[in-house]
Amino acid sequence: MKADILRALLQAHASGDEAGFHKAALQLASAESTAGHVRVAEELRAIIAKMPPPGPKRQGAVVDIAQPRGDLAEILAGAYRDERLGDVVLPDETRRDLERLLRENRSTGRLEKWGVGPRRRVLFHGPPGCGKTLTAASIAGELGLPLMTIRVDALFSRFLGATATHLRSIFAEMPRRPGVYLFDEFDAVAKARGDNQDVGEMGRIVTAFLQLIDADVSTSLLIAATNHSQLLDRAVFRRFDLIVPFQPPSPFQVERLLELRLGAFDLPKEELARLASETTGMSYADLARACDDAIREMALDARTHVTIEDLVGALEGVRRRDQHLR
Ligand SMILES: Nc1ncnc2c1ncn2[C@@H]1O[C@H](COP(=O)(O)OP(=O)(O)O)[C@@H](O)[C@H]1O
Numbered sequence: 001m002k003a004d005i006l007r008a009l010l011q012a013h014a015s016g017d018e019a020g021f022h023k024a025a026l027q028l029a030s031a032e033s034t035a036g037h038v039r040v041a042e043e044l045r046a047i048i049a050k051m052p053p054p055g056p057k058r059q060g061a062v063v064d065i066a067q068p069r070g071d072l073a074e075i076l077a078g079a080y081r082d083e084r085l086g087d088v089v090l091p092d093e094t095r096r097d098l099e100r101l102l103r104e105n106r107s108t109g110r111l112e113k114w115g116v117g118p119r120r121r122v123l124f125h126g127p128p129g130c131g132k133t134l135t136a137a138s139i140a141g142e143l144g145l146p147l148m149t150i151r152v153d154a155l156f157s158r159f160l161g162a163t164a165t166h167l168r169s170i171f172a173e174m175p176r177r178p179g180v181y182l183f184d185e186f187d188a189v190a191k192a193r194g195d196n197q198d199v200g201e202m203g204r205i206v207t208a209f210l211q212l213i214d215a216d217v218s219t220s221l222l223i224a225a226t227n228h229s230q231l232l233d234r235a236v237f238r239r240f241d242l243i244v245p246f247q248p249p250s251p252f253q254v255e256r257l258l259e260l261r262l263g264a265f266d267l268p269k270e271e272l273a274r275l276a277s278e279t280t281g282m283s284y285a286d287l288a289r290a291c292d293d294a295i296r297e298m299a300l301d302a303r304t305h306v307t308i309e310d311l312v313g314a315l316e317g318v319r320r321r322d323q324h325l326r
């Protein structure tokens with residue numbers, strides 16, 4: 001009985017559910033009093049009386065996201081990154097845009113003298129496996145900032161009181177802890193508005209989220225990434241200073257990726273070009289996996305060079321794997 005109450009108490013605390021915490025605390029006092037521990041019960045009630053009143057109007061406690069607790073730990077992860085923009089194969093135009101973004105964020109002082117800040121709100125969109133997460137990591141790596149990843153889908157699948165609290169915690173952290181804040185699976189925002197039963201409350205939280213994006217004046221970068229940009233409306237797009245499309249690789253880009261991954265093995269260029277022309281439909285992630293598989297094959301054979309045959313076999317393996325996933 002008391003274990004149940006303690007569990008509820010901790011659970012409520014971990015998820016920032018103040019009303020639940022208050023209720024469980026009162027239950028604890030009452031359990032003590034039932035057990036004949038009248039003095040303990042009295043003490044507990046005195047403490048509870050000093051607690052701030054629970055209720056939706058009060059601003060939720062701000063959680064330190066460097067040490068996320070409870071639910072927030074599943075939603076947010078942060079780390080410094082080694083990736084660089086040179087690790088990403090990108091169309092020239094995209095690379096220019098991103099290099100410019102980095103320059104602006106490295107030259108904040110120069111910009112602010114003229115009353116403009118660097119652009120900091122960026123939207124990445126495109127199919128999976130085409131480098132959105134990798135690019136966000138490399139921006140963090142280039143700027144020497146931690147990448148803080150927030151899974152928006154997880155954030156919005158929690159019960160709503162916690163969603164609002166966590167959002168406030170994250171946005172409170174952005175000025176305190178400069179970083180690249182990656183809101184991954186950002187389209188969950190649009191889905192949340194669409195299919196939740198409690199549309200009114202969810203709609204309000206999404207609106208509050210967009211307002212937090214507008215109101216943020218930190219030096220942190222905010223990158224939203226989505227595989228489903230068609231779900232986002234103009235009101236959402238409008239929030240971003242820079243919109244970056246990601247696409248599956250062209251044959252030319254496949255070659256660049258193979259060079260990046262297998263350059264050390266001096267594979268014949270014409271063969272690579274021929275293979276590259278036969279990989280339509282594969283994402284960068286598929287190709288990267290095939291390169292690793294080819295290296296595995298080489299290593300198991302105790303060879304020191306990857307051959308074209310290793311790569312052909314590995315690409316075939318990845319294609320088979322993808323068929324199972326379809
Ligand atoms: N444009 C790219 N250039 C080089 N490698 C890439 C690229 N896109 C994807 N990859 C490889 O695939 C992996 C998964 O890609 P990721 O960035 O997670 O894709 P997304 O976030 O778009 O789904 C990366 O870690 C990297 O190894």
Ligand SMILES: [Mg+2]
Pocket residue numbers: 132133134184225
């Ligand atoms: Mg991703």
